[in-house]
Amino acid sequence: MAEEETVAEVERVQSGDAASSDEEALMRERRRERKRKRLLKEAEKAEKRGVCYLSRVPPHLNPLRLRQILSHYGEIGRVYLSPEDASNQMRRKKAGGFRGQEFSEGWVEFIDKKVAKRVARSLNGEQIGGKKRSSIYYDLWNIKYLSKFKWDDLKEETEIKNATREQKLVLELSAAKKERDFYLSKVDQSKAISKIGERLKKKQKIEMVPKVVRHFPQKRPAENEAGESKGQLSRDILAGVFGGSS
Numbered sequence: 001m002a003e004e005e006t007v008a009e010v011e012r013v014q015s016g017d018a019a020s021s022d023e024e025a026l027m028r029e030r031r032r033e034r035k036r037k038r039l040l041k042e043a044e045k046a047e048k049r050g051v052c053y054l055s056r057v058p059p060h061l062n063p064l065r066l067r068q069i070l071s072h073y074g075e076i077g078r079v080y081l082s083p084e085d086a087s088n089q090m091r092r093k094k095a096g097g098f099r100g101q102e103f104s105e106g107w108v109e110f111i112d113k114k115v116a117k118r119v120a121r122s123l124n125g126e127q128i129g130g131k132k133r134s135s136i137y138y139d140l141w142n143i144k145y146l147s148k149f150k151w152d153d154l155k156e157e158t159e160i161k162n163a164t165r166e167q168k169l170v171l172e173l174s175a176a177k178k179e180r181d182f183y184l185s186k187v188d189q190s191k192a193i194s195k196i197g198e199r200l201k202k203k204q205k206i207e208m209v210p211k212v213v214r215h216f217p218q219k220r221p222a223e224n225e226a227g228e229s230k231g232q233l234s235r236d237i238l239a240g241v242f243g244g245s246s
Contacts, residue, residue: 049077050116051146051154054106057081058128058139059098063106069130070108073123074115078151081106107154108143120145 057066063079070076081103093099110116123141130137 045111046150046152048111048113049151050110050113051149051151052108052110052116052120053144053146053149054081054108054142055144056142057103057106058136059102060100060135061103061139062101066106066108069128070119073119075111077109077111079106079108080154107146107151109151117145119143 054066063081066081067076067079082105084102084104089102092102108116110119120143124143126141128136128139128141
């Protein structure tokens, strides 16, 4: 009897495990179906959206300000402004210009592509306007509608640009390092040549010490009336000493 109860309990547990696994599989399938439907809806929305490109972003214009201005013409999705090059920003700060962040180009996504086309067609080349005391009041729009361009394309383009920028930076750093090493090697060579030259100069100074010749002033001997110098023996005396004849 006990054995029969044990077998029945095992069968109930196994049937319960099978039922729970079936429920988990069903839940996973439902989640996949919901995700697929959500992606399809997002794809349909993306097909209806349009992207406009700004080839120039006026100074002091940031993404929030741009969204506020363009939202008057239609519903805005995403906005991305590409930051300016760090070297340009540094030069501007050194020159005493605007010290904040500026942008070189930008992209604006409109929920409706028809609105995006209309905005690009009507605003391009026109004055931005707004309040007269605004710093961008007299600037002109440089905006263009990008046909068949999606926001995912911008992500890919941005990733490619970032990778290219990083590769360029690595090459520039490598070139700068080579130039620095070459300069330091030339400096070391110059120092070595200078030291060799100094040693040669010292050696030449030691070997080529000029001899000191002292010159003493001498007085010319006085002559007598016969034209002979005083203190000089006469020819007769010399002939008698050496046995010569005059």
